[in-house]
Amino acid sequence: MQDLTTKSPISSDKEPTLRDLYDRMGPRNGIAGRVVAQLAAEGVSVAVSTVFNVIYGRSSHAAVTEAFLTVVAAEKQRRADIVARTKALAD
Numbered sequence: 001m002q003d004l005t006t007k008s009p010i011s012s013d014k015e016p017t018l019r020d021l022y023d024r025m026g027p028r029n030g031i032a033g034r035v036v037a038q039l040a041a042e043g044v045s046v047a048v049s050t051v052f053n054v055i056y057g058r059s060s061h062a063a064v065t066e067a068f069l070t071v072v073a074a075e076k077q078r079r080a081d082i083v084a085r086t087k088a089l090a091d
Contacts, residue, residue, distance in 0.1 A: 018055045018065065021072050031075065035067045042067075 025031055032051040039046050044063050053059040055068065 017057065018068060019057065021069075022055045025072065025075060029075070031068070031071055034071045034075075035064065038067045038071060039063060 022029075022031060032048050032055070035051045036046055036048055042063075046061070046064060050059070050061065051064055051068065054061050054064045
């Protein structure tokens with residue numbers, strides 16, 4: 001009988017999805033809220049559920065996708081800056 005509780009190995013050939021990027025940010029990361037805030041600053045009104053629908057691939061919305069990628073890039077840069085500052089202060 002096949003064990004269904006183990007995850008199948010993910011192929012390294014697979015293109016990363018928005019969901020993959022979201023999952024890499026860790027739990028309770030607030031990314032969706034920041035996407036909504038960024039879009040609101042640009043004059044676009046969207047709900048958090050719309051952002052999650054785009055992240056999970058249930059719908060497509062170009063403005064939400066662009067804002068999500070911008071927010072994720074900024075968060076990754078912020079985290080890298082924190083690591084660099086921590087290392088600099090530790091020396």
